[in-house]
Amino acid sequence: MKIKIMLPLFAVIAAIALTFVVSSFQKGINEKNPKGSQPTLIDYYFKFDGTDGEETNEMKWTETDAADFNSTLTCTSIRRGCKLKTTKITGTSGVDAHPELVEVDGTAPNISPKTSVASGVTQVKNRVPTY
Structure with a gap:
């Protein structure tokens, strides 16, 4: 019971x-x-060290800082897009970081990095107008 x-x-x-x-x-x-x-997003800054047509290769982008990104210095050579700001990276910031994805407009070698939600790229600087 x-x-x-x-x-x-x-x-x-x-x-x-x-x-x-x-x-x-x-x-x-x-x-x-x-x-x-929304979660707080962190901005990461990169400069392009490759040659024209390699902009989609994330390994060709080197992490930099906001001061360099915002400087008025232009790119050397005729690079179409040489700086970008993104919220998505691979690797560790300050060690081996690269943009997670770089989307472009145009066809190689005349391509320009572009902003997109999927890539996390929120700003691109020093772009040459599309041919």
């Missing part, structure tokens, strides 16, 4: 405890990233 009463009572207590734990966990997630808010 005691088992018939204790088992349902234990099940109810366990269900209440589980509800409390799940509710507390969900509250912690919502406090860290409230509904509707």
Whole structure:
């Protein structure tokens, strides 16, 4: 008789405890990233060290800083796009970082890096107009 009463009572207590734990966990997630808010994106800056037509090769982009990116110095040579700002990288910033993806307009060797949501590239500087 005691088992018939204790088992349902234990099940109810366990269900209440589980509800409390799940509710507390969900509250912690919502406090860290409230509904509707976007995560903070970090900007990374790169300069192009390749030759015309290699802009889609992420390894040809070297990480730089905001001051260099915003400087008025132009690219050497006739490079079509030589600086970009992105929120998506591979590797570790300051060590071996490269843009995750560089999308371009045009056909090689006359290609220009472009901004896009998929690549995370939010700004390109020193672009030559498309031929």
